[in-house]
Amino acid sequence: MTVSEIFASMEYGTAPESAADALAWIAEQGGQFGHFIDGAFTSPGEGFETRNPATGETLARLSQATQDDVDRAVAAARRAQPRWEKLGGHGRARFLYSLARLLQKHSRLFAVLETLDNGKPIREARDIDIPLAQRHFYFHAGMAQLMPTELADRAPIGVCGQIIPWNFPLLMLAWKIAPALAMGNTVVLKPAEYTSLTALLFAEICTQAGLPKGVVNIVIGDGAVGERVVAAPVDKIAFTGSTEVGRRIREQTAGSGKALTLELGGKSPYIVFDDADIDSAVEGLVDAIWFNQGQVCCAGSRLLVHEPVADVFYRKLRARMDKLRVGDPMDKNTDVGAIVDPVQVSHISGLVSANRSGDTHVAPVTIPQTGSFYPPTLITGLNPADTLMQEEIFGPVLVSTTFRTPAEAVQLANNTRYGLAATVWSENINLALDIAPKLAAGIVWINGTNMMDAAAGFGGVRESGFGREGGWEGLAAYTKPKSKPKPLRKIARVTGKASPADAIDRTSKLYIGGKQARPDGGYSRPVFNKSGGLAGHVSLANRKDVRNAVEAARSAGAWSKTTGHLRAQILYYIAENLSARAGEFAARLNALQGGTRGAAEVEATVQRLFTYAAWADKFDGQIHGVPLRGVALGMKEPVGVIGAICPDEAPLLGLVSCMAPAIAMGNRVILAASEPFPLAATDFVQVLETSDVPAGVVNILTGDHADSAAPLAGHMDVDAVWCFGAAGLSETVEKAAASNLKRTWVNHGRARDWNGPDGEGRAFLEAATEVKNVWIPYGE
Numbered sequence: 001m002t003v004s005e006i007f008a009s010m011e012y013g014t015a016p017e018s019a020a021d022a023l024a025w026i027a028e029q030g031g032q033f034g035h036f037i038d039g040a041f042t043s044p045g046e047g048f049e050t051r052n053p054a055t056g057e058t059l060a061r062l063s064q065a066t067q068d069d070v071d072r073a074v075a076a077a078r079r080a081q082p083r084w085e086k087l088g089g090h091g092r093a094r095f096l097y098s099l100a101r102l103l104q105k106h107s108r109l110f111a112v113l114e115t116l117d118n119g120k121p122i123r124e125a126r127d128i129d130i131p132l133a134q135r136h137f138y139f140h141a142g143m144a145q146l147m148p149t150e151l152a153d154r155a156p157i158g159v160c161g162q163i164i165p166w167n168f169p170l171l172m173l174a175w176k177i178a179p180a181l182a183m184g185n186t187v188v189l190k191p192a193e194y195t196s197l198t199a200l201l202f203a204e205i206c207t208q209a210g211l212p213k214g215v216v217n218i219v220i221g222d223g224a225v226g227e228r229v230v231a232a233p234v235d236k237i238a239f240t241g242s243t244e245v246g247r248r249i250r251e252q253t254a255g256s257g258k259a260l261t262l263e264l265g266g267k268s269p270y271i272v273f274d275d276a277d278i279d280s281a282v283e284g285l286v287d288a289i290w291f292n293q294g295q296v297c298c299a300g301s302r303l304l305v306h307e308p309v310a311d312v313f314y315r316k317l318r319a320r321m322d323k324l325r326v327g328d329p330m331d332k333n334t335d336v337g338a339i340v341d342p343v344q345v346s347h348i349s350g351l352v353s354a355n356r357s358g359d360t361h362v363a364p365v366t367i368p369q370t371g372s373f374y375p376p377t378l379i380t381g382l383n384p385a386d387t388l389m390q391e392e393i394f395g396p397v398l399v400s401t402t403f404r405t406p407a408e409a410v411q412l413a414n415n416t417r418y419g420l421a422a423t424v425w426s427e428n429i430n431l432a433l434d435i436a437p438k439l440a441a442g443i444v445w446i447n448g449t450n451m452m453d454a455a456a457g458f459g460g461v462r463e464s465g466f467g468r469e470g471g472w473e474g475l476a477a478y479t480k481p482k483s484k485p486k487p488l489r490k491i492a493r494v495t496g497k498a499s500p501a502d503a504i505d506r507t508s509k510l511y512i513g514g515k516q517a518r519p520d521g522g523y524s525r526p527v528f529n530k531s532g533g534l535a536g537h538v539s540l541a542n543r544k545d546v547r548n549a550v551e552a553a554r555s556a557g558a559w560s561k562t563t564g565h566l567r568a569q570i571l572y573y574i575a576e577n578l579s580a581r582a583g584e585f586a587a588r589l590n591a592l593q594g595g596t597r598g599a600a601e602v603e604a605t606v607q608r609l610f611t612y613a614a615w616a617d618k619f620d621g622q623i624h625g626v627p628l629r630g631v632a633l634g635m636k637e638p639v640g641v642i643g644a645i646c647p648d649e650a651p652l653l654g655l656v657s658c659m660a661p662a663i664a665m666g667n668r669v670i671l672a673a674s675e676p677f678p679l680a681a682t683d684f685v686q687v688l689e690t691s692d693v694p695a696g697v698v699n700i701l702t703g704d705h706a707d708s709a710a711p712l713a714g715h716m717d718v719d720a721v722w723c724f725g726a727a728g729l730s731e732t733v734e735k736a737a738a739s740n741l742k743r744t745w746v747n748h749g750r751a752r753d754w755n756g757p758d759g760e761g762r763a764f765l766e767a768a769t770e771v772k773n774v775w776i777p778y779g780e
């Protein structure tokens with residue numbers, strides 16, 4: 001071929017990477033692997049073959065971890081943890097740094113092994129996966145170093161069970177192991193069954209780094225091994241994978257006291273406005289949906305194009321995708337490699353062939369005869385409700401529709417059960433920054449896509465899971481407060497007897513949508529003072545009342561758009577009005593609970609309202625300097641509708657300790673008042689009614705917590721549930737919350753000192769906010 005012919009056709013040859021060193025490493029291990037437990041590899045046991053998806057050839061034999069293997073791994077991690085913690089921040093930082101250096105030293109071997117095992121193009125493994133994994137260890141070496149000063153009140157959680165998927169095998173390992181180790185935890189990690197090799201090579205690196213035995217343990221196997229890890233006596237489970245498995249793990253760990261973070265699926269919108277730089281937006285889609293064959297949880301898989309530019313955009317997009325080079329992942333010129341396993345190819349083709357809507361364009365590329373490949377595909381003209389617009393395909397298939405106005409773009413973008421990421425293309429900064437806060441997503445990229453960095457938290461909302469990985473917020477998932485909690489004391493309802501002198505009916509109502517409402521069931525029960533005399537009657541809320549309260553809270557969405565300044569004023573006003581009636585409230589509290597602490601509780605409640613009035617306009621986000629041409633704005637947003645089972649103890653202070661941080665941050669709340677002492681809450685309704693709190697922002701239910709906990713936690717329109725009630729309720733809440741994978745914050749039967757620092761502060765504010773990282777171009 002002459003040079004002029006090459007220029008005419010723009011064809012170019014192959015640039016193959018050698019597999020020799022990686023295959024030699026596998027051969028050195030005898031072609032078969034055991035598990036990495038307590039600092040050593042176990043002898044290989046019964047198991048399965050791991051294959052190269054591009055060729056179908058067997059790469060190695062792996063062992064399926066038995067119950068005994070998992071038990072030994074967890075026991076090793078448990079033994080190693082105290083000493084690892086005592087090593088201190090600097091001691092751990094040195095090990096993390098050493099791991100980062102060794103990853104760097106062996107990057108080519110890691111990259112080649114990753115590509116052989118996973119099928120991703122070598123260019124991506126070499127330039128993205130492995131450098132980002134290194135960056136994660138460097139970044140968290142820094143976090144370990146800073147922990148003693150910057151997180152002085154935090155302690156490690158203990159032993160962490162970590163389960164990761166096959167799409168970014170080493171990178172997901174780094175996301176899990178680096179922060180866990182930095183904060184003083186030890187781990188038992190299970191890689192995905194298709195892609196365990198780089199985790200095993202990482203185990204070897206741990207040995208080279210001299211990492212104390214038992215700090216990192218790696219068990220190999222499929223979902224059955226994952227289930228064993230989930231059931232094991234670990235203190236935390238961190239999972240990345242499908243929403244279906246995530247939901248099951250939520251149910252299985254409910255009530256166990258194990259901390260949980262879930263990073264699940266997505267169907268992320270990619271919005272192109274008519275004023276976008278069209279060529280850049282087209283090129284962005286190559287990174288959004290054809291990067292890693294579309295097997296990316298945050299892939300821009302749902303293209304929304306502004307109608308005026310749709311035709312030209314689709315034309316350019318088809319031209320670009322038709323030029324993608326699909327084939328041998330070991331060729332450095334390959335754009336789209338192999339799908340991880342034939343099972344996933346049939347999953348993708350099953351979904352695509354069942355589709356009857358829109359126009360399908362398949363890139364006219366030559367697919368290799370052997371191996372698992374799928375051609376880049378674009379399906380335009382779909383309706384928002386079509387299966388392909390809603391279901392995660394997890395392959396190189398882009399689905400699309402058009403929109404007419406920015407408002408419609410937002411509506412379409414948010415028309416999904418997921419909320420992981422979103423991409424916005426527009427040359428108009430006003431438009432892009434107007435859209436970003438309106439998107440239900442944990443990450444928003446403006447004029448760029450699929451950017452990730454250790455400094456910017458990654459994670460989603462809705463059924464994309466909860467918790468963040470990376471950044472300062474990611475550390476919360478690997479630490480707990482240093483203070484040792486006491487067990488919760490059960491508080492019984494006061495019993496007594498109504499006398500004929502109590503004939504006048506004094507039944508307090510529920511407070512829903514700014515109005516006092518009779519309970520749907522029409523039931524009430526007497527509440528007695530400590531002395532045994534009748535204090536009044538209280539309404540018993542049922543599931544219908546919960547639904548009404550949720551509806552009211554949903555309709556009060558305008559509250560989430562108010563300024564912190566306005567919310568602060570309303571909180572001060574509530575405090576002022578409570579203060580004016582302090583004597584009356586103190587008397588009520590003394591009568592209900594006995595003793596003379598009522599005045600102190602009222603005073604503490606007023607102070608708490610002041611605290612959150614103060615925070616309302618000060619709990620700021622962060623700006624992350626990311627090593628790309630831009631910054632990530634870590635914005636604190638309200639969670640939405642929060643349901644709270646308030647503590648039985650401290651009936652007024654506890655109620656306000658839940659309400660005030662939530663509404664200060666712009667949430668709307670449904671509060672289930674103290675079960676034994678509900679009348680302090682119903683009296684408080686009168687304070688709310690005179691304090692300019694808009695209807696539906698605060699809703700108060702009374703009655704049995706057991707009647708409201710499950711409906712509240714299971715409701716699809718509730719975004720988070722807090723539970724400070726009796727011990728058994730934590731399990732009810734966590735289990736029911738699996739419905740839409742909402743965030744939960746429960747006490748697991750541990751007491752909280754509502755009068756002390758434990759009863760207020762950052763923990764509440766963090767639970768009342770979601771961090772949205774908005775990536776914007778900035779600087780050179």
Ligand code: NAI
Pocket residue numbers: 163164165166167190191192193221222223224225226227230240241242243245246248249263264265266296297344347392393394
């Ligand atoms: P998966 O969720 O089954 O696998 C992820 C990890 O969980 C693997 O390590 C697996 O062995 C483990 N696992 C499976 N069942 C488990 C259980 N019952 N308990 C504990 N661990 C368990 O994902 P899979 O089946 O490989 O892929 C199916 C679909 O899931 C994909 O088509 C894609 O839509 C989605 N997916 C999403 C990912 C994401 O990052 N959001 C990653 C992987 C898959």
